[in-house]
Amino acid sequence: MRQSVVPVLTVVCGIFLVWYVAAIWLNAPWAYDKATRTGDVLTTQTLIADTWSQEKPKLPAPHQVGAEIWETTVEKKITSKRSLIYHSWVTLSATLLGFGLGTGLGIALAVGIVYNRTMDMSVMPWVIASQTIPILAIAPMIIVVLNAVGISGLLPKAMISMYLSFFPVVVGMVKGLRSPDAMQLDQMRTWNASPSQMFWRLRLPSSMPYLFTSLKIAMAASLVGAIVGELPTGAVAGLGARLLAGSYYGQTIQIWSALIMAAVLAAALVALIGLAQRVTLKRMGMA
Amino acid sequence: MIWLVFAFGIWALGWWVNTRLAALPRTRATGLAIPVIFGLTLIAIWEGVVRGLEISPVLLPAPSMIAARFAASTGILWEDFVQTVIKGALSGYVLGCGAAFLIAILVDRFDFLRRGLLPVGNFVAALPVIGMAPILVMWFGFDWQSKAAVVVVMVFFPMLVNTVQGLSDSSAMQRDLMRTYAAGYWATLLKLRLPAAMPFIFNGLKIASTLALIGAIVAEFFGSPIRGMGFRISTSVGQLALDLVWAEIVVAAVVGSAFYGLVALIERTVTFWHPSQRNQ
Numbered sequence: 001m002r003q004s005v006v007p008v009l010t011v012v013c014g015i016f017l018v019w020y021v022a023a024i025w026l027n028a029p030w031a032y033d034k035a036t037r038t039g040d041v042l043t044t045q046t047l048i049a050d051t052w053s054q055e056k057p058k059l060p061a062p063h064q065v066g067a068e069i070w071e072t073t074v075e076k077k078i079t080s081k082r083s084l085i086y087h088s089w090v091t092l093s094a095t096l097l098g099f100g101l102g103t104g105l106g107i108a109l110a111v112g113i114v115y116n117r118t119m120d121m122s123v124m125p126w127v128i129a130s131q132t133i134p135i136l137a138i139a140p141m142i143i144v145v146l147n148a149v150g151i152s153g154l155l156p157k158a159m160i161s162m163y164l165s166f167f168p169v170v171v172g173m174v175k176g177l178r179s180p181d182a183m184q185l186d187q188m189r190t191w192n193a194s195p196s197q198m199f200w201r202l203r204l205p206s207s208m209p210y211l212f213t214s215l216k217i218a219m220a221a222s223l224v225g226a227i228v229g230e231l232p233t234g235a236v237a238g239l240g241a242r243l244l245a246g247s248y249y250g251q252t253i254q255i256w257s258a259l260i261m262a263a264v265l266a267a268a269l270v271a272l273i274g275l276a277q278r279v280t281l282k283r284m285g286m287a
Numbered sequence: 288m289i290w291l292v293f294a295f296g297i298w299a300l301g302w303w304v305n306t307r308l309a310a311l312p313r314t315r316a317t318g319l320a321i322p323v324i325f326g327l328t329l330i331a332i333w334e335g336v337v338r339g340l341e342i343s344p345v346l347l348p349a350p351s352m353i354a355a356r357f358a359a360s361t362g363i364l365w366e367d368f369v370q371t372v373i374k375g376a377l378s379g380y381v382l383g384c385g386a387a388f389l390i391a392i393l394v395d396r397f398d399f400l401r402r403g404l405l406p407v408g409n410f411v412a413a414l415p416v417i418g419m420a421p422i423l424v425m426w427f428g429f430d431w432q433s434k435a436a437v438v439v440v441m442v443f444f445p446m447l448v449n450t451v452q453g454l455s456d457s458s459a460m461q462r463d464l465m466r467t468y469a470a471g472y473w474a475t476l477l478k479l480r481l482p483a484a485m486p487f488i489f490n491g492l493k494i495a496s497t498l499a500l501i502g503a504i505v506a507e508f509f510g511s512p513i514r515g516m517g518f519r520i521s522t523s524v525g526q527l528a529l530d531l532v533w534a535e536i537v538v539a540a541v542v543g544s545a546f547y548g549l550v551a552l553i554e555r556t557v558t559f560w561h562p563s564q565r566n567q
Contacts, residue, residue, distance in 0.1 A: 007403030015407075026426075058426065118302070118309040121318065122325035129544060136417070136501050140508070141532050144524050145346055224415045231508055239418075247421030247509050259418045266414050 019062055026058040027051035060253045068257040081237070084261050090238040092265060094154055094226040098161020099219055105162065106169025106218070107211075113170070114177045114203075124174075131167050135160070136228045143229060157229035157238075164225040165218035172214025176207025205284060212277035219269045227262060239265075294335025301328030348530040356530040357537060363519070364538055371516040372542055374431035375503035379438025384495055387443045388488070391450035392476070405451060412444040420506040429510045437506040442495035449494070453487025454480050486561050489554040496546045500539065 024047070031050040035042045042050070052061040060068075069084065076083040109127070112119045139160050146156040180202050188198050230240025239258045246255035301324055308317050308324075330350050336342070337349040344352060357364070394400045420437045427433035457480050465475045507517025516535050523531045 004402045004406060007399050007401075008406050009403075010399070011403035011407050118306045118321075121309050121313075121321040122305050125322035126325065129540075131497065136505050138520070138532070138536055140521050141524050141529065145529070148346055220415075224417055227415050227418060228505060231505075243418055243421050244509070247425065250425070252422065252425070255418075255421055259415075259422075262418055263414045267410065 016062055019059075020052070023057065023059045023061045024048055024051045027054055030054065030058070056250050057252055060256050064253055065256045065260060068253045069260060072257065084242075084257065087237055087239050087242050087258070088261055088265060091223070091226050091230065091240065091262070094157035094229065094238070095161055095219075095223045095265075095269070097154060098158035098225060099165050099222040101158060102162040102165030102218060102222060103169050103215065106166040106214075107173055109166070109170045110173030110177060111199075113174050127167065127170050130163075135163050136225070139225075139228050140231070157226050160229040161222040161225035164221040168214040168217040168221065169211070172210040173207055176210030177203045179210065180206050208280060208284060209277075209286060212273060212280070215273050215277075216270050219273055220266055223262065223266050223269065288339065290335045290339030294332045294339060297328055297331040297335065301325065301331075345527045345529060348533060352530050353533040353537065357534040360531065360534065363531075364534060366514050367516045367519050367535065368538060368542070370431060370512070370514045371434070371503050371507065372500070375434030375506070375515070376438055376499040378431070379435035379503065380442060380495060380499040382435065383439035383442035383499075384446050384492060386439070387446035387491075388450055391447050391454065394447070394451055395454040396472075401451060401455075405448065408444050408448045408451075412448055416441050416444075417502065417505055420502070421509045424506060424509045429512055431515075434503045434506045434511075434515075438499045438502040441498045441502040445494045445498065446491040449487045449491030450484060453484030456480075456487060457483040485558045486554075489550065489558060492550050493547060493554070496550050497543060500543050500546065504539065 028047065028051055031042065031047055031054070034050075040046075051057070053064070054060075057064070072082060072084040076085075080086065109123065113124055114120070142160060143156045146152070146159070184202060184206075185198070188202055193201070226238070227240040227243070230236075230238040231244050239262050242258035243255055246252065246258065305321050305324055308321050311317055334349050334351060337347055348356075394404050417437075419440050423436045423440065424433045427436050461479055461483075462475065465479050470478065504517040504520070507515045508521055511518040516539060520532050520535050523529070523535070
């Protein structure tokens, strides 16, 4: 762990360096354009200063994005429509609801697939096929149709998150519930264990490592679903709406700050599951 | 009412047939027939329920209606297919996977880079990269170039992480053997490490194949010329022409499955030696 700190920091610094240089390169044409109109002559220094502080740059410099995030999270009231915390909360609630529904559906399907041969052979291929369909593409339709039926707000977005997150859970849980080997199953049988005991005492506990790995993937997918689900709602609230509004009005700094916020959110949620994984597996004596 | 009874009857019949088939020994025929029957049953139930409950076609069109619309507008569908799949998704897929592959070989050469880039790559692969779409549309314009750029960004990191992982998959014993043969870096790379990495590389290619289509379609929501699957879906939803939307979805589903299947097929011929490909 420790030996990778220096390389990771180097790579991160490298990314920031490339980012700053790219900001100069991408924003320079606009700076030159402005200078010729006002009749100024740009030295290298003023050029760099200008490219790093434009109002609507092609690529905002990291410190501009940082300042925007600071302004919209710490200095704005949480209830304000311009607060990123408010928008993050809107997205987060849809993500968590969809994640919960998806995990529930996934586990239920997995149990059915493991215990019912007909279900295994008829449902499993379709579960896999369902994911080759670019579901995000029909997100707008799902939102509009559910709106027409009278379901609006959180649930339509959560449905899209659910669709994206149930798949990793099904695949992982089927693998996990089948992971006890023949010897362990025989051992349970010699103890005259009932099917429900077999499930609760052997299959479910031994599926836990698989479950947590799938949950991490499901959480990341669920966040993507919630963000894309917000695009067609007409830019009302949420990180996806911030992205869309930013792209309509050319507010690049706003887009980038929403993007960074989404990244932080994803990292935090996945880290949270990682923590739960470590605690649970430790208490079960598996890690 | 008749239609609802019909739907229920089909469901019972399909389930009964599948239960009987599943009880037979597992062969190639039953493995293929059962999911097909299940899918056909679902479509029949959909048709029955939509007709029985008289659901408005604005909410959920019946499969027969979608099929009719599909047959009537093949011209539009083909134009959208070329714009989104061939120009956007495919060119981005080739560029992104190719670049990731080359950089993975470079990263693998220097241990420092590998230890630094792998955690960062893993982190980025879990991020909602699709959010880059509006920025890239702004940079590269509305036409297919920006869609290809979104696809490149989406497929790059999953592919990079998988390839780097695959390149370190050969064991110390195998590498020592190559050294006793006096094989240099390039010979070891070409004859041992790249073949050993193939299962990982194909895993990356498969993940990227589904991501590519999603990226190309979603990028069109942020601005596109007046053709393309994403454009058609978002405008047809606005016009409440849901049968056309569903026809586009059918195209997307077929293309997505075919793309994935093609990669899987190539994988089977290239990595025939791998344990996961045996007994099939």
